[in-house]
Amino acid sequence: MIRHYETLGLLTSVHRSDSGYRLYSEADVHTLRFIKRARDLGFSMHDIAGLLSLWHDRKRSSAQVKRIAQRHLAQLRERIEHLQAIERSLQRLSACCHGDDRPDCPILDDLAR
Structure with a gap:
């Protein structure tokens, strides 16, 4: 992942020893x-990347950081709502399935729709 961070510009190129090992500063x-x-x-x-840039910028306003955090929070809430809807659907489908030796299955019927 560290190489990936370097290619994305999140981390500057790290110094290497003569044997090629990365040497990390504090x-x-x-x-x-x-x-x-x-x-x-x-x-x-x-x-x-944006947060790192703001972290290094001592003239930043905290409002910029808060906007990023609030946007992320809104996205998380949307994903949570979506996952909760999936959970409700699976609970309903599981409750409808007898789970016995019969071949009919409302879960598969729903997936096939």
């Missing part, structure tokens, strides 16, 4: 932790 490690935390919160790579 700033590199801090940036990697920032990226990991942002990924853990589900931010897209595009948003992470």
